[in-house]
Amino acid sequence: MDTEIIDREKQIAKDSEKALKEIRDSAVMLSVATEYLCEDPFLKKIGADIEKNIEVVGNHVKDLKKQFVGKPIAEVDLKKPMDRVARFAGRLQKSSDGTRQKCTHGELGNELDEKVKSLMSEINSLKERIEGKSVSYTTADSALGFLGRFKFIVRSLAVTSKFTFRISALFVIVCLMIFLYLLITMETEKIPLERVEQSRALILEKQADLARIKAELKPFRKKIESARKDEMSRQEEIRLLDLSLKAHKLAEDQLNTLIELDIEEKALKEKLKELEAVQRKSFLEKLLRLDP
Known part of the structure; x- marks a missing residue:
């Protein structure tokens, strides 16, 4: 049973x-922290870790006090230094603007280091009274601990980098899809050229109709x-009237064809302007449908 108690105390x-x-x-990490490490997530994480660790230290202090035999150790006050560290952890978890500013200047690291040194000094005093020993804390141990924290930061940065890469990849894919859509629907000379060819074909058709009407007329x-005479028989008058009606009908067709031809020639001029406007555009203007 005593062995178990001793093992538990050692642990x-x-x-x-x-x-x-x-x-x-x-404290070391906060002393050399950059602006990135002074962001809310990191400060809150460090604060939570300190809070958890100070609870472990508190349990150890309680255990040490139980081991003390003889004169009470009320003069060794460990509650205040532990409370100071706990309050410091709470400040980190709240992460105000003032806290972040102190972090970037390295003030938080120095402040925490002083509080920890004070706490360790009190714990050492208590242990010396109980065991006559002090807690050792070498530079090598500090460096190893800092290395562990650094690994945590690197892992956090790796996660952030992966997330950033995924967002960037998604952005590139969306941009590529938009570009392909614009490329497929890009303004080209094909449609204006087809309209010009249609107008030209229609003009040729009207010109052919006009020539035919003239030939018939x-x-x-x-x-x-x-057929016109001063004196005509009834039959000759009917024949002349019939010829006049046919001639009048052809004349009307000729006039209508001339009007349609004029309208189509004007339309052709407008379509040629549209075609020229498209031809003057650069690739980017055609892609984005911009006016030159």
């Missing part, structure tokens, strides 16, 4: 030493001129 002591080292490492007019 508590080891845990306490480890906790003190981790708090001291936090010419003999009718000759027949009308030759």
Whole structure:
């Protein structure tokens, strides 16, 4: 039973030493912290770790006091230095603007280091009265502890980098899809050129119709001129009237065709302007449908 108690006390002591080292490492890390390490997530994480470690130290102090035999040790006040460290941890977890500013200047690290030194001094005093020994804390131990903290920071940065990479990749994919859509729907010369060709074909058709009407109208007019007399029989008058009606119909067709031809020629000019406007545009202007 005594062996179990001794083993438990040794384990508590080891845990306490480890906790003190981790708090001291936090002080070192805060002393050299950059703006990135002074952001809310890191300060809150460090504060939570300190709070957890100070609880371990408190349990060790309680155990030490139980081991004391003889004169009471009320004069060794460990509550105040532990409370100061605990309040410091609470400040980190709240992470105000003032706290972040102190962090970037390295003031938080110095402040925590002083509080930890004070606490360790009191614990050493208590242990010396009980065992006549002091807690050792070497530079090598501090460096090893700091290395562990540094690994944590590196892992955090790696997670952040992966997230940033995924967001960047998604952004690139979206941009690529938008570019492909714009490329597929890009303004080209094809449609204006087709409209120009359609107008030209229609003009040629109207010109052919006009030539045909003129060719048909010419003999009718000759027949009308030759059929006119001062005195005509009933049959000749009917024949002349019939020729006149046909000639009039052809004349109307000729006039309508001329009007349609004029309209189509004007439309062709506008379509040619549209085609020229597209041809003057650069690739980017065509892609984004911008006016030159």
